[in-house]
Amino acid sequence: MEFFQCIEGRRSYRAFLEKDVDRAVLKKVMGAANRSPSYRNSQPWEVFIVAGEKRDRLAERLTRAAISGETPSSALPTPKEWPGALSKRMEEHTLLRLRAIGIDPDDEGKVRESGLRNYRFYDAPCAIFVGMHGPLAYWSVYDLGSFVHGILLSLEAQGLGGCPQASVTRYGNIIKEELSIPEEIEIIIAISVGYPDPDAPVNAYKSKRREEAEFVRWYGL
Numbered sequence: 001m002e003f004f005q006c007i008e009g010r011r012s013y014r015a016f017l018e019k020d021v022d023r024a025v026l027k028k029v030m031g032a033a034n035r036s037p038s039y040r041n042s043q044p045w046e047v048f049i050v051a052g053e054k055r056d057r058l059a060e061r062l063t064r065a066a067i068s069g070e071t072p073s074s075a076l077p078t079p080k081e082w083p084g085a086l087s088k089r090m091e092e093h094t095l096l097r098l099r100a101i102g103i104d105p106d107d108e109g110k111v112r113e114s115g116l117r118n119y120r121f122y123d124a125p126c127a128i129f130v131g132m133h134g135p136l137a138y139w140s141v142y143d144l145g146s147f148v149h150g151i152l153l154s155l156e157a158q159g160l161g162g163c164p165q166a167s168v169t170r171y172g173n174i175i176k177e178e179l180s181i182p183e184e185i186e187i188i189i190a191i192s193v194g195y196p197d198p199d200a201p202v203n204a205y206k207s208k209r210r211e212e213a214e215f216v217r218w219y220g221l
């Protein structure tokens, strides 16, 4: 696949085919993401990949925790306030995404139900968790972002797709317990992975972006 086609075609997929993902394919994805740059080549990423019964059990526990309103144990704090422009874009995204799948944003029950799909990994056959050693360092979180983009692009290039999910890491304690992850590792992000369902309306939603002139300032060229 041509590079720019891959980067422009990628999106967050939220519906998947009932088709398993081969370990060999994911090994290739990991190899590519592992070439990501990192602060002084620290390579802070630690990866945990689940499928099959383990994945099902985890999805069940996470969904139960979300439904019962269990106290979250996220490694990263959520900002209390977002700058106005960002907040506006986030709200617009939520509205457009819900409308694309025929959900009225005022229908609290349906919105909640749709949110709960996060914890079932959007029915993807596989989930990847990316973590790093605590105490958390800003630069390492930055490095993980670049690593995760490497994963998402490598999936896209092979006809697979993923959805990065902060929501799932609200229950980092459950993920760590189920996968016997060492205490010193913090789970930063989850990625649902599978073969995207080409007929699912949710996958037809393509998020908007600002015009480049809105965020780039040029000096001397």
Ligand SMILES: Cc1cc2nc3c(=O)[nH]c(=O)nc-3n(C[C@H](O)[C@H](O)[C@H](O)COP(=O)(O)O)c2cc1C
Pocket (backbone or CB within 6 Å): 010, 011, 012, 013, 014, 093, 118, 163, 164, 165, 166, 167, 168, 189, 206, 207
């Ligand atoms: C750090 C991070 C956390 C995210 N968390 C979630 C999430 O919990 N659930 C979800 O459905 N999408 C999540 N997303 C996906 C974003 O909503 C998505 O990337 C954004 O709307 C742009 O759309 P696109 O990825 O399709 O281009 C997350 C993305 C990032 C980078």
